[in-house]
Amino acid sequence: MKLVECIPNFSEGRNKDKIADIVSTIKNSDGVRLLDVSSDYDHNRTVVTFIGGPEDVCQAAYKACEKGCEVIDMSKHTGEHPRMGATDVIPFVPVKDVTMDECITLAGKLGKRIGDNLHIPVYMYESASTKPERADLAYIRRGQYEGFFDKIKKTGWEPDFGPREVSIKSGVTAVGARPPLVAFNVNLNSRNLGIAKKIAKAVRNSSGGYRYVKAIGVNITEKNMVQVSMNMTDYKKTPLYRVYEQIKMEAARYGVSIAECEIIGLLPSQALIDTAVSYLQIHSFDNNQLLENHIFE
Amino acid sequence: MKLVECIPNFSEGRNKDKIADIVSTIKNSDGVRLLDVSSDYDHNRTVVTFIGGPEDVCQAAYKACEKGCEVIDMSKHTGEHPRMGATDVIPFVPVKDVTMDECITLAGKLGKRIGDNLHIPVYMYESASTKPERADLAYIRRGQYEGFFDKIKKTGWEPDFGPREVSIKSGVTAVGARPPLVAFNVNLNSRNLGIAKKIAKAVRNSSGGYRYVKAIGVNITEKNMVQVSMNMTDYKKTPLYRVYEQIKMEAARYGVSIAECEIIGLLPSQALIDTAVSYLQIHSFDNNQLLENHIFE
Numbered sequence: 001m002k003l004v005e006c007i008p009n010f011s012e013g014r015n016k017d018k019i020a021d022i023v024s025t026i027k028n029s030d031g032v033r034l035l036d037v038s039s040d041y042d043h044n045r046t047v048v049t050f051i052g053g054p055e056d057v058c059q060a061a062y063k064a065c066e067k068g069c070e071v072i073d074m075s076k077h078t079g080e081h082p083r084m085g086a087t088d089v090i091p092f093v094p095v096k097d098v099t100m101d102e103c104i105t106l107a108g109k110l111g112k113r114i115g116d117n118l119h120i121p122v123y124m125y126e127s128a129s130t131k132p133e134r135a136d137l138a139y140i141r142r143g144q145y146e147g148f149f150d151k152i153k154k155t156g157w158e159p160d161f162g163p164r165e166v167s168i169k170s171g172v173t174a175v176g177a178r179p180p181l182v183a184f185n186v187n188l189n190s191r192n193l194g195i196a197k198k199i200a201k202a203v204r205n206s207s208g209g210y211r212y213v214k215a216i217g218v219n220i221t222e223k224n225m226v227q228v229s230m231n232m233t234d235y236k237k238t239p240l241y242r243v244y245e246q247i248k249m250e251a252a253r254y255g256v257s258i259a260e261c262e263i264i265g266l267l268p269s270q271a272l273i274d275t276a277v278s279y280l281q282i283h284s285f286d287n288n289q290l291l292e293n294h295i296f297e
Numbered sequence: 298m299k300l301v302e303c304i305p306n307f308s309e310g311r312n313k314d315k316i317a318d319i320v321s322t323i324k325n326s327d328g329v330r331l332l333d334v335s336s337d338y339d340h341n342r343t344v345v346t347f348i349g350g351p352e353d354v355c356q357a358a359y360k361a362c363e364k365g366c367e368v369i370d371m372s373k374h375t376g377e378h379p380r381m382g383a384t385d386v387i388p389f390v391p392v393k394d395v396t397m398d399e400c401i402t403l404a405g406k407l408g409k410r411i412g413d414n415l416h417i418p419v420y421m422y423e424s425a426s427t428k429p430e431r432a433d434l435a436y437i438r439r440g441q442y443e444g445f446f447d448k449i450k451k452t453g454w455e456p457d458f459g460p461r462e463v464s465i466k467s468g469v470t471a472v473g474a475r476p477p478l479v480a481f482n483v484n485l486n487s488r489n490l491g492i493a494k495k496i497a498k499a500v501r502n503s504s505g506g507y508r509y510v511k512a513i514g515v516n517i518t519e520k521n522m523v524q525v526s527m528n529m530t531d532y533k534k535t536p537l538y539r540v541y542e543q544i545k546m547e548a549a550r551y552g553v554s555i556a557e558c559e560i561i562g563l564l565p566s567q568a569l570i571d572t573a574v575s576y577l578q579i580h581s582f583d584n585n586q587l588l589e590n591h592i593f594e
Contacts, residue, residue, distance in 0.1 A: 272573035
């Protein structure tokens with residue numbers, strides 16, 4: 001059974017009625033299941049997670065985006081998180097029996113529909129980007145909503161779909177396709193924040209570490225420990241076990257051990273299966289060996 | 298979706314037509330999928346693996362047993378593997394959203410149907426056994442087909458279902474419920490069979506090792522290595538990672554390392570997920586964090 005995850009981000013994290021209006025479009029969509037709704041007051045932003053078959057997910061995402069444009073007025077929006085549109089960003093993630101290419105096609109279809117029908121400039125990002133620099137969402141969003149009115153007129157800033165004119169009420173929207181993200185935290189038997197920061201620096205891409213790791217060192221006061229908090233942005237290319245082993249090694253340099261690890265939220269079971277196969281030194285493993293893969297519909 | 302695995306063993310491994318007759322009953326059953334057929338000439342035995350919903354699996358197992366009784370004549374059977382009936386043994390294994398208790402109930406239902414309709418003595422075994430000593434299939438089968446004609450008259454040997462008289466053509470059948478079995482082999486960087494045998498002895502239940510491990514040391518001539526070949530009979534109670542770590546430690550005693558491991562055939566993905574969760578030191582993991590567990594029917 002084909003399964004796609006979709007995690008749209010809306011620029012409303014305070015007004016419960018408006019948030020409920022947006023979420024209800026997904027709850028009322030056929031063939032999708034709502035997994036999570038996280039609203040943040042300071043960010044004034046809501047992240048919705050749902051899954052379903054490709055077409056059903058695409059339809060639910062459109063309906064949610066339409067509602068977001070109806071209830072949110074970007075000209076009055078303030079919040080700490082960078083943002084550029086009422087429906088700020090809509091990523092599709094392949095979860096089961098779906099390729100990244102299928103998610104890219106799906107993203108293109110949704111982007112065109114939003115551009116054509118809702119008259120919002122749409123930028124395709126990450127794996128669905130049409131220019132290399134647009135793969136990076138932060139690059140597209142630089143200057144945010146307020147800056148986009150000028151930026152959109154500049155060379156190289158024509159949207160992939162929709163008008164070359166920012167919607168005052170809805171701003172612009174990014175639609176993309178990306179691998180599943182795994183939120184992976186490593187708690188250290190230490191209260192020394194400096195050590196967690198040094199290890200985060202060692203493993204993250206931005207400072208010379210692994211390509212698909214974002215990492216920061218933080219204090220976990222409730223546990224009296226420090227933590228290397230990570231987003232693993234492509235667990236197939238930068239596997240969990242490799243980063244875990246490196247953190248263990250880097251921590252040992254300071255005489256520190258790993259107290260425990262945490263997976264926050266959802267992850268594809270494949271990320272853990274790959275970990276076990278590596279740890280157990282299984283050289284040849286075929287996913288058809290998993291009993292569950294013989295389930296039929 | 299409820300999913301049960303069934304692995305009936307038939308006392309025919311040579312006559313292709315007879316084997317095909319038996320297998321076709323499963324292929325033609327609604328709601329089940331045939332996963333594997335393994336016939337062995339010397340054993341003169343065929344092991345069939347299929348899965349499906351509980352009721353469908355029960356019906357397919359009955360049909361296969363009925364056909365086995367029709368095409369196999371135990372009074373003419375010879376083979377190296379111990380056996381006592383045309384359909385020698387029928388285990389049910391809970392795979393997904395099914396408890397062991399449900400499989401025990403299912404086994405009882407099938408056992409009664411075989412006893413009542415096919416007039417074969419049926420013994421319930423493993424988790425479905427009605428007496429502690431009958432949990433052990435080897436105990437039930439001792440003396441084999443030939444010995445059962447006398448044994449069935451003795452105190453304590455009344456069958457759970459069917460007549461207290463061995464069928465000359467079909468023998469007796471064992472029906473049971475058991476946890477999934479994981480065939481797990483560890484290849485050592487050594488040609489010393491004695492080391493593999495010593496490690497097998499250290500980890501297996503029968504000689505003081507882990508409760509749910511059966512193990513032997515064998516030569517793998519094609520790889521020029523020795524192997525600890527294991528059946529993990531309850532991966533939840535004796536997890537793979539614990540046995541793997543012990544073998545690594547025992548091998549190190551002899552200056553030997555693990556070259557690679559193998560999983561033979563199918564296993565439930567949970568066995569590998571549990572392994573990864575342990576290895577990554579994740580103290581609190583909930584299977585609801587697996588995206589796939591939010592798939593809906």
